Amino acid sequence: MLHKNCLECGDRILGRADKKFCGDACRNAYNNKLNADANNQVRNINHALRKNRRILEDLLNGNADGKARVPLKKLAAKGFHFDYFTSLYTTKTGSQYRFCYEFGYLRLEEDLYMVVRRDQQQ
Numbered sequence: 001m002l003h004k005n006c007l008e009c010g011d012r013i014l015g016r017a018d019k020k021f022c023g024d025a026c027r028n029a030y031n032n033k034l035n036a037d038a039n040n041q042v043r044n045i046n047h048a049l050r051k052n053r054r055i056l057e058d059l060l061n062g063n064a065d066g067k068a069r070v071p072l073k074k075l076a077a078k079g080f081h082f083d084y085f086t087s088l089y090t091t092k093t094g095s096q097y098r099f100c101y102e103f104g105y106l107r108l109e110e111d112l113y114m115v116v117r118r119d120q121q122q
Contacts, residue, residue: 048084049100055080056103059115066117070105075113089118 008026021027085098097104106114
């Protein structure tokens, strides 16, 4: 009879013939090692998106109409990453808003941006 060993720890596997791991802990450890590079990249991008969202939310705090004009220097000083956004919205006039979840921004001039909050219904 052929004996199989766990892909993670090397211990002998008991049970079903198609098992690859001796338990959940070894299966999780093996898959975490296998996906570590991809997870780091995804983690870093998600961190940048959450940070962008927090920055936009902070800039709109206290604005009842959900809009604010913000200088580029202010966004840059807070660490805003312009390369990371979750969606694009193009208006009828062709203006293109970039959104980080429900908060968006539009370049008005070379050094001025409009920050907005999307309605919950959309």
